Amino acid sequence: MTTLAHTDQWSRCHRAARTDGVAPAVTELAVAVLPGLLPCGPAGHAIVSEEIAAGTSRVWADGVTVDRSACAETALGEIDLPGGPVLLQRHRAPGGVNGFAPAQRAAWTLGLVWLRLGLSEELRETAMRYLNGRRTGNSTLLQQQMVKSTVADGLIEHLEVRAVLTGIGPGELPDTVLNHLHAQLTQADRALVKLLGASGYLAGGPGQVARVSELLAEAYCRPEEWL
Known part of the structure; x- marks a missing residue:
């Protein structure tokens, strides 16, 4: 069963998505569960707010964490939406990194x-x-x-x-x-x-x-x- 802390997390994230938009909701989720990290998917793709993109120095890719400076970073585009733009990126992490969480x-x-x-x-x-x-x-x-x-x-x-x-x-x-x-x-x-x-x-x-x-x-x- 989920804890009260997690219940509040999901509630805030869900509410931000409904009332504020994609970028604020993604920021809410990332700050809550991956503080200081830029979240990437298994293939290194990221859809993040400007706040997360500018305020993180480490990349999290499906559990692996690595310094952004060690990644090959590609900007794939920017989409203006209600609540602020979202950035589409790809971060290719070097082989051999660890830190699975x-x-x-x-x-x-x-x-x-x-x-x-x-x-x-x-x-x-x-x-x-x-x-x-x-x-x-x-x-x-x-x-x-x-x-x-x-x-x-x-x-x-x-x-x-x-x-x-x-x-x-x-x-x-x-x-x-x-x-x-x-x-x-x-x-x-x-x-x-x-x-x-x-x-x-x-x-x-x-x-x-x-x-x-x-x-x-x-x-x-x-x-x-x-x-």
Whole structure:
């Protein structure tokens, strides 16, 4: 069972994702479970805020820690989103480094699902506000049967993910289960973005936030375990 400290961690990370955006939520999670480290996935990819990128001197790559100065660092891009930009990077660590910390990895991977759940729930709320403000005939788009069904499907996915996560501590769920939860959130996001029409695909808009959320899962999950 998760401790109160971990419960507060996930709550803060989830809330930051819903109210502040991707960059603040990633910062919240990284500072909480990987203080002083720049988090990278198994292949060295990183999706981080400017604060984390500028304030860390060591790289954490799936449990391995090494000085950033020893890594080959590549900037892959920058995406401006609500709450601040996120930086896409890749850090290639030299062979032979060590420092594996299973507890840190377990906390990071669990927190990442909570973070993505917050982003996906906010996307659902955004879609509902948009649809409720668009009229067709004598009703709003939100009252259309197919639209209501899609929104309801998204809500069900969110409730299922939350039900699995509630009361769970780091390391209590296998990676295959966590990756299945990521897949559920990605499925919900893709369906919800379509409800926003063209507005869902604007730069910095809800669709781009959903895409970065999906990239977080792809960057930090182990490829052989991705569903």
